[in-house]
Amino acid sequence: MIQLFHVTKYFEGRIALTDISLRIEKGECVLLTGPSGAGKTTLLKLIFGSVPPDDGQILVQNRNIARLRRSDIPYHRRTMGFVLQDFKLLPHRTVFENVALPLIIRGLSIFESRRKVAEALRAVGMDHKQTARASVLSAGEQQRACIARAIVNTPIILLADEPTGNLDPQLTMEIADLFKSINAKGTTILMATHNRQVVEHMNGRLLRLDCGHLMADQGVYA
Amino acid sequence: MRRLWYFLREAFISIRTHRTGTFIGVLTTAFTLTSFGVFLLLYHNVNTLLGRIQHNIQIIVYPKDGLEPAKLDALGKLLKSDQVVDSLTSISKQQALEDFKQQFPQETHLLEGLPDNPFPASFVLSMAPTTPATDIMTQFVNRLQQHPDIERVRYNRDWIARLTLVVTYLQWGALIIGVILAIASMAIIANTVQLAFYTRQEEMEILRLIGATSLFISIPYLIEGALLGALGGGVAIGFLRSGFEVFTQKIESLHLMGSLSTTFEFFPLPFSLTLLAGGIVLGCLGTLATMLGWMKIR
Numbered sequence: 001m002i003q004l005f006h007v008t009k010y011f012e013g014r015i016a017l018t019d020i021s022l023r024i025e026k027g028e029c030v031l032l033t034g035p036s037g038a039g040k041t042t043l044l045k046l047i048f049g050s051v052p053p054d055d056g057q058i059l060v061q062n063r064n065i066a067r068l069r070r071s072d073i074p075y076h077r078r079t080m081g082f083v084l085q086d087f088k089l090l091p092h093r094t095v096f097e098n099v100a101l102p103l104i105i106r107g108l109s110i111f112e113s114r115r116k117v118a119e120a121l122r123a124v125g126m127d128h129k130q131t132a133r134a135s136v137l138s139a140g141e142q143q144r145a146c147i148a149r150a151i152v153n154t155p156i157i158l159l160a161d162e163p164t165g166n167l168d169p170q171l172t173m174e175i176a177d178l179f180k181s182i183n184a185k186g187t188t189i190l191m192a193t194h195n196r197q198v199v200e201h202m203n204g205r206l207l208r209l210d211c212g213h214l215m216a217d218q219g220v221y222a
Numbered sequence: 223m224r225r226l227w228y229f230l231r232e233a234f235i236s237i238r239t240h241r242t243g244t245f246i247g248v249l250t251t252a253f254t255l256t257s258f259g260v261f262l263l264l265y266h267n268v269n270t271l272l273g274r275i276q277h278n279i280q281i282i283v284y285p286k287d288g289l290e291p292a293k294l295d296a297l298g299k300l301l302k303s304d305q306v307v308d309s310l311t312s313i314s315k316q317q318a319l320e321d322f323k324q325q326f327p328q329e330t331h332l333l334e335g336l337p338d339n340p341f342p343a344s345f346v347l348s349m350a351p352t353t354p355a356t357d358i359m360t361q362f363v364n365r366l367q368q369h370p371d372i373e374r375v376r377y378n379r380d381w382i383a384r385l386t387l388v389v390t391y392l393q394w395g396a397l398i399i400g401v402i403l404a405i406a407s408m409a410i411i412a413n414t415v416q417l418a419f420y421t422r423q424e425e426m427e428i429l430r431l432i433g434a435t436s437l438f439i440s441i442p443y444l445i446e447g448a449l450l451g452a453l454g455g456g457v458a459i460g461f462l463r464s465g466f467e468v469f470t471q472k473i474e475s476l477h478l479m480g481s482l483s484t485t486f487e488f489f490p491l492p493f494s495l496t497l498l499a500g501g502i503v504l505g506c507l508g509t510l511a512t513m514l515g516w517m518k519i520r
Contacts, residue, residue: 071435078433088428102432104228113224149432 001026001157001188002047007056009042009212016042017212020056024190026156029183029204032192038209040192044159047190048082049073061156078106081150081158081187085165087142089149091135095126098134099149106153120152121145124178140171147178151187158182160191164198176201225438232442233449240417244450247414251454252461254407255501259462261396262493267486268392272385281363281377283345289371294343297371301345306362308350315343342373404504407454412508414450419443419512440513444506451505455498463488 002024009017017039024030032040045051046058049065058065061079068076089098099120103113121127124144129137137145143163150158160179164172176198183189183204193199199206208216237244285297302310313321318341323330333340349359359377366375419426429439466488473486489497 074430074433074435074438076433077431082431084431088424088431090425090428101429104224105429105432105434105438107225110224 001028001061002190003057003059004046005057005059007046007053007058009039009046009051010054011042015212017046017209020214022207022214022217024188024205026188027183027186029180029189029202030191030207031199031202031204032190032207032209033194033199034209034215035194037211039212040209041161042212043209044082044161044190044192047157048080048159049076074105078102078153079156081147081153081155083143083146083150083158083160083163085162087139087146087166089134089137089142089145092133094131094133095121095137095145095148096130098145099152102149102153116152117148120148123151123181124148139166140174143167143171143175144178147175147182151182155187157188157190160189160193162193162195163191164193164195169197172198173201229441229445233445236422236442236446237449240414240421243414243417247410247450248453248457250410251407251451251501251504252457254403254410254504255455255458255497256461256465258396258400258403258500259458259489259497260465261392261399262497263462263466263489265389265392265396266489266493269389270487272389275385279349279377281347281349281359281366281375283347283366283372284342284374284376285345285371286373287342289343293371297369298345301347301366304362306350306358307347309348311346311348313344313346315339315341318342318344404500407504408508408511410508412511414508416512436513440509443513444509447505447507447509448502449505451501451503451508452498453501454505455501458501459494459497 002022004020004022007017007020008015020039020043032043034040042051046053047060047065049068053066056066060076063076065076090101096117099117100113103116108116117130118127121130124147126141126144126148129141129145134142134145143166147163150160158179163179164175167175172195179189179191180202189204191198191202191204206216206218207214208218283297283301285294289297298310298312301307316339319333319339322333322341363375363377366372426439466486470486
């Protein structure tokens with residue numbers, strides 16, 4: 001599903017990732033851990049196609065991201081969902097409008113969009129908040145809406161960058177549960193987190209990064 | 223259909239959010255297009271005037287004296303058949319004599335004692351209004367002068383040449399000023415759209431995050447630019463129309479130019495539509511200028 005071959009990335013002359021090679025299979029739940037500046041976000045960005053690698057190759061669903069044309073990147077992204085720490089919702093739009101955006105981009109009909117949005121919101125327990133503006137939602141609700149937007153297209157891969165970073169411990173566990181249930185349905189999950197509770201709770205394969213090096217690939221957390 | 227609705231909605235939201243910027247953008251585009259329109263209006267009227275004057279300009283062709291009636295008739299037909307000739311009036315020697323006597327009754331004594339009618343027969347040619355260039359006229363006259371049955375050709379060459387030169391200057395003036403103003407207008411629209419870009423940067427990032435193409439993100443801004451340009455064009459036509467009305471009324475009230483004031487006319491519809499389309503094109507180009515750099519971001 002995702003393969004990295006000797007990937008290296010520099011940012012303004014500083015090394016962000018060095019010689020990373022790894023393989024993630026379909027349906028896996030992978031947790032990326034490590035201190036701040038370890039290269040977790042860079043790794044996610046590389047897979048997402050936000051930045052190109054300086055060296056090495058990245059295959060996502062047999063597509064070489066390093067060789068992807070700029071015009072093909074949006075189509076590559078449509079096969080994935082991305083959840084961020086700071087939610088990235090459009091504050092003046094309703095929850096429905098926010099979640100429906102990926103479907104508008106894909107050009108789905110209004111009827112199909114309504115069905116899919118309702119399904120996604122139900123999956124994250126937000127179906128009662130469809131008409132609420134994103135700006136009036138609590139942090140937990142915003143993150144749920146953000147997850148609904150990420151899964152509305154039924155992506156094969158779900159990337160998450162510190163999705164619980166802004167949440168209290170109880171909400172953190174709720175969101176972690178949500179990711180677990182999404183993973184249980186077959187979606188590959190790659191989540192960057194340095195929350196130990198989440199790591200323990202998710203019980204997935206653990207990749208530990210430090211100063212741009214892959215320090216450990218521990219399989220299931222124990 | 224849903225996407226179209228989305229694009230239009232986003233464009234209108236952006237216009238509503240950036241009212242001041244939009245207002246300034248529309249006004250400056252309108253000002254730019256009005257300045258350009260003044261030149262167009264001037265060019266259009268001088269060109270129309272030139273057409274009218276040209277139509278009134280007569281080329282007088284004098285056939286050789288003593289030409290047989292059949293040859294004279296054939297010459298008349300030949301002249302009439304030329305595409306630069308609008309109409310032809312044949313004046314016989316007798317008619318020319320009669321005209322002289324009618325126009326200068328006190329000078330008829332000059333003709334006394336002359337054995338024959340001294341006036342030559344002639345063909346008076348009116349030129350087609352679609353014959354603006356002096357070159358074409360000169361070529362036509364040169365052609366006539368080489369004809370074996372023609373004695374002499376008379377027409378006011380300098381006057382036509384000068385007028386054509388004025389039209390050429392106006393054409394170039396309109397073009398140069400148009401280009402300068404168009405660039406200025408594009409820069410202003412680009413600036414207005416850029417402001418909208420900055421304030422909605424996060425929204426664009428979100429759209430990129432969920433797989434929107436650069437085109438998808440840009441279309442609402444292109445619509446915004448086009449609307450801005452169209453509004454500017456519309457306002458410019460309004461300014462020009464009212465300015466033109468005030469100008470012609472003023473001229474008429476001053477009785478400065480006599481009947482000439484009635485010869486002024488506003489653009490025909492295609493010109494107005496061109497100005498409107500020009501506004502739309504400027505708006506789109508201004509937006510594109512802003513977006514090109516931004517589109518390079520992955």
